[in-house]
Amino acid sequence: MEEKSRILKKADDDKSRPVSFKDSFGGSESQFRLLLKHVPDESFKDINLILNSANYDLLEKDKINILWMHHFVNQNEAKNLGSKEFVNKLDWIVYNSNWNLEQHIKYFHIPRNKTIVIKNAIDKISFVEKPSDKINLIYHTTPWRGLKILLKVFKDLNLDNVELNVCSSTIIYGKKI
Numbered sequence: 161m162e163e164k165s166r167i168l169k170k171a172d173d174d175k176s177r178p179v180s181f182k183d184s185f186g187g188s189e190s191q192f193r194l195l196l197k198h199v200p201d202e203s204f205k206d207i208n209l210i211l212n213s214a215n216y217d218l219l220e221k222d223k224i225n226i227l228w229m230h231h232f233v234n235q236n237e238a239k240n241l242g243s244k245e246f247v248n249k250l251d252w253i254v255y256n257s258n259w260n261l262e263q264h265i266k267y268f269h270i271p272r273n274k275t276i277v278i279k280n281a282i283d284k285i286s287f288v289e290k291p292s293d294k295i296n297l298i299y300h301t302t303p304w305r306g307l308k309i310l311l312k313v314f315k316d317l318n319l320d321n322v323e324l325n326v327c328s329s330t331i332i333y334g335k336k337i
Contacts, residue, residue: 163204164196170208176215176237188212188230191256191280214240219249228254233267241268256280295322303328 171181171192181189192211196204208223212231219225227250231238240246241253241264253270255261255277264270290296299310307328314324 161201163201163207167196167204167207167209170218171211174213174215174218176213176217178237181211187280188228188256191230192228194283213237214246216240216246216249224251225249226252226254228256229264230256230260232260233263238264238268241270247271247274250274252276254278293321296325297322298325298327300327302330 168181174181177184188211206224208218208220208225210218210225210227212229212235214227214229214237229238229241233241247253247268247270251274253264253275255264255275257280258277261270261275261277265272265275299307307326310324311326314322
C-alpha cells in the first residue's frame with residue numbers, strides 16, 4: 161500500500177483544491193478512491209496521479225505525470241491547461257467522458273495524443289423492480305449544470321406519468337478550505 165498511500169497523501173495535502181480531498185465525496189473523489197481500491201499498489205509505482213488540478217506544484221520530475229480531469233474548461237482548477245508549458249509537462253490527461261475531452265481540446269488545444277477517456281465507475285448497487293406505469297427521472301448533479309432549465313421544462317411538460325426526483329447539492333464536496 162506504499163504507492164497508494166503516497167498518492168492519497170498528496171491528494172489530502174493538495175492546498176490548491178477548493179475543498180479538502182478527505183472531506184469531499186463528489187463523483188471525482190469517489191472514482192479516485194475506487195481506482196485506488198481496485199488497482200494493485202504496484203501499478204502506481206512510477207505514477208504521479210493528479211486529480212482535477214492543473215497546478216504546477218503537483219507535477220513531479222521523476223514520475224509519469226497523469227492528470228485525471230473531470231472538471232469543465234471554465235473551472236479554475238483547469239485553467240493551466242491553457243499553458244502549453246504545463247501541458248508539455250504532463251504525460252497523460254485522462255478524461256471521464258468524450259464530451260469533456262472534446263471541450264478541452266477545443267478550448268485549450270490539448271494534443272489528442274496525450275489524452276484518453278475512461279468510463280465512469282460506481283460501486284454495484286441493488287436494483288428494485290419499479291412500477292411500470294410511471295417514469296421516474298432523477299437529476300443528480302450539481303445545481304449549476306442545468307437544473308434551472310430542467311425544472312422549467314418539466315413544469316411546462318406537465319406530465320402525469322412522469323416523476324422527477326432532484327438530488328442536487330454541493331454538500332458532498334465538503335467545505336471550502
